[in-house]
Amino acid sequence: MELNRRYGHSSASSWRPLALDAALAIAVLVCMLAGSFVDPNAERGAKWGARTPDALGVTLMTLSAVALVLRRRAPRTVLAVTVALSVVALTTGEPRAPVAMSAVIALYTVASTTDRPTTWRVGLLTMTTLTGTAMLAGPLPWYEQENLGIFAWTGMAAAAGDAVRSRRAFVHAIRERAERAERTREEEARRRVAEERLRIARDLHDVVAHHIALVNVQAGVAAHVMDKRPDQAKEALAHVREASRSALGELRATVGLLRQSGDPEAPTEPAPGLNRLDELADTFRNAGLPVEVARSDLGTTLPAAVDLAAYRVIQEALTNVQKHAGPEAKAEVSVVRVGPNIEVTVLDNGSEEHKGTEEGGGGGGHGLIGMRERVTALGGDCTAGPRYGGGFRVHAILPVKTSTARADDTA
Helix, strand or coil, rough: HHHHHHHHHHHEEEHHHHHHHHHHHHHHHHHHHCCEEEEEECCCEEEECCCCCCCHHHHHHHHHHHHHHHHHCCCHHHHHHHHHHHHHHHCCCCCCCCCCHHHHHHHHHHHHHEEEEEEEEHHHHHHHHHHHHHCCCCCCCCCCHHHHHHHHHHHHHHHHHHHHHHHHHHHHHHHHHHHHHHHHHHHHHHHHHHHHHHHHHHHHHHHHHHHHHHHHHHHHHHHHCCCCCHHHHHHHHHHHHHHHHHHHHHHHHHHHHHHCCCCCCCCCCCCCCHHHHHHHHHHHHHHHCCCCEEEEECCCCHHHHHHHHHHHHHHHHHHHHHHHHCCCCCEEEEEEECEEEEEEEEEEEEHHHHHHHHCCCCCCHHHHHHHHHHHHHHHCCEEEEEECCEEEEEEEEECCCCCHHHHHCCC
């Protein structure tokens, strides 16, 4: 039904100008036939019925009117045809048939649809051809009013068409300028919003860094004096609680500024980690992707940021396998503790045609870039690329102790 409405509307739109041109052609034909019965040189002024058109004149008027039906589709061709028919009428007609009326309409159409230099070249050629033929080859004297009328009407047709074209171009330029200004205003508004959000993000960083530094110092004092001076330890812990409460309040207020209207409320559950790896693998198994998990990191306590980063790397890698590696793909996940690092590896046996998509070349996503940035921010390293013999490999090395954790240990 939608297709019928669409194509029906398109068909109606294409036929409407043709119908208007057909109506104009009929009106011009009626005017030419009526004008052919009037003799401007008759005694006592123009008199109806003073002359009668011959068969050749009626034929020329009909052909020129029919040509006007196609004036929008082929304006220059229609102008050439109507000028040729007008020349025949001016040289052979006795009495003359006003076929030049159709040439005037065709000249106006050309002038309104082309540029100004072309308009004046075509207009001058049409004016010269019709007026010169009427003056030199016609049965009337060259200075006759009817000959001068052809000169005037062709000139006015070219000028009117050029004026309409200029007006149309002017309106189009104004509309385009208004649309460009609207786009510029929207881009400026988006830029200002982005700058404000960036400023808020900087404030957020300053707030968190300040309060966390206070918490760290006070916690160190409390640990140092806990046994010998418990009262001072309690006071330090009170400062820790106050600083953390203040940090949470400012953090909530700042994030509230960043959240847009309509955004869902922030989740209250803890951030996921490797303790939910089996649950994550089950979700992909239920979706049809066979996933094997191998771990040798049990008993290792990871910082929250490292735990979350490892989980996100596995989640993103398995998502890419699910999306791009093909229906027969299988995935293998391994989490291994190697010295001071924990290594996360995700392998799949995806088909060759999906390699480029997984690498981001075909899909245009930012998943792998986000993985690398997340791991690099923690002081680790992340690589991703096709495997020898087929498939894809994502490998991330994350430090078990981040720089923040080491600083805490030192304190």
